[in-house]
Amino acid sequence: MEASEKVELEFNSSTSNQPNRFKILLWKLLKSKTGLLGLTIVVIILISGIFAPFIAxxxxxxxxxxxxxxxxxxxxxxxxxxxxxxxxxxxxxxxxIIYGSRISILVGVFSVLVAGLIGVTFGLLAGYYGGIIDHIIMRFVDSFLAIPTILFCLVFLAVLNPGVLTLIIVIGVTKWVLYARLVRSETLSIKERDYVKAARTMGVKNGTIIRKHILPNIFSSVIVISTLTVATTIITESSLSFLGLGIQPPTISWGIMLSEGRAHLATSWWLSTFPGIAITITVLGIIFLGEWLRDVLDPRS
Incomplete structure (x- = not known):
């Protein structure tokens, strides 16, 4: 009993000094040129989208x-x-372009939230309980990985009514497997640590162990993969809108602007060039920020 309490105390003390950890992360961000550049780009895009009526x-x-x-x-x-x-x-x-940033960020963030909610839930269940539950979930994951993301989205959007909400759900459903595989592998490792074993010995319920001991320890990895997934989601949304199955006019998105400008590329190149540059800069900014987060938060880095 005393040993388990000691393990629990060590775990709590390792996660209690959050203000100092935040200062360390901020200091590392200021030292990282790419991380600072990525954060600056992301902040500018967010401000542009939020205050579009005042900036445009x-x-x-x-x-x-x-x-x-x-x-x-x-x-x-x-x-x-x-x-x-x-x-x-x-x-x-x-x-x-300023108004189009709203849709790109909206779809990117909320699609990742949908994917994260589904993927983290299934990943925790598969990694913690194992056995037949793990086998069923991972075979389901393998079947999703066998289907290209764009093809999956095209099929569902062709059947459903294209729109912002539909696009968020469809993209979110295609991205959850990334979270499930990551969370499962992290959970398999964490559940064998001493403080988790001590909690089981003390009779702590499985749900409480997952919520208090496993989930906080995989949170950093989930944040990192979420940041990088937002970048790929923005590209996916732009591609689908370009093909006419994503965001529909009169709603503005960068993908629609690319699609509308392709008929005038020979004479009016700026119609597609500037939205393309906006997509590139935004995705690079998010990737730079995600790479920095991976360096400072991922314990394997």
Missing amino acids: PYDPNKVSASDMLAPPMWLEGGSADHILGTDNLGRDIFSR
């Missing part, structure tokens, strides 16, 4: 026949009124 100079859906296909301001015929030019309906590209 124009209504993103306002049509202007006199300003159709106006080039960026630094090209001949361009104007400072439209910094990045206009599209084939005279709508301001810069304003549409």
Whole structure:
């Protein structure tokens, strides 16, 4: 009994000094150029999406026949009124990119939340209980991995009504297997540690052990994979919107802007180029931030 209490005390003391840990993470972030760059990009994108009505100079859906296909301001015929030019309906590209960030971040974050909720739950069950439960869940995971993500999404979106909510659910359902495999492997390791064995000896219920001893110890790994998954989810959303099965007009997304601009690539390259640059910068920023999180949070790094 005394040994189990000692193990429990050591575990609690290792997780109690959160303020100092936060200061250490902040110091490491300031020392990491890529991590700081990634955080800066992500913060700018978030601020742009949240405060889009105050930042965007124009209504993103306002049509202007006199300003159709106006080039960026630094090209001949361009104007400072439209910094990045206009599209084939005279709508301001810069304003549409700012509003488009809302959808990309919304779909990216909430799809990851759906995937994380499903994947962490199944991963914990498979890793902790093992046996037939583990076998069934992992065979289910293998079947999902055998189907390409884009193909899976295309099939479901072709049957269902495309929209923001549908897209979030469909992408979330395709991404959960990543969490399930990670959480299962982490749980298999953690459940053999002394403080978990001590808790079992003391008669602590399985649900309490999972909630208080296993889940907090896999949280860092889940945060890391979630950050990186947001980046791939944004690309998936843009690809599906580009194919016409994702976000539907008049809702603005970067994928729709790419799709609308492909017919004018030869003469008005800016219609697709700037949304593509926005996607690239956002994904790189999230990846940089995710790589930094992996370095400081993953115990194997």
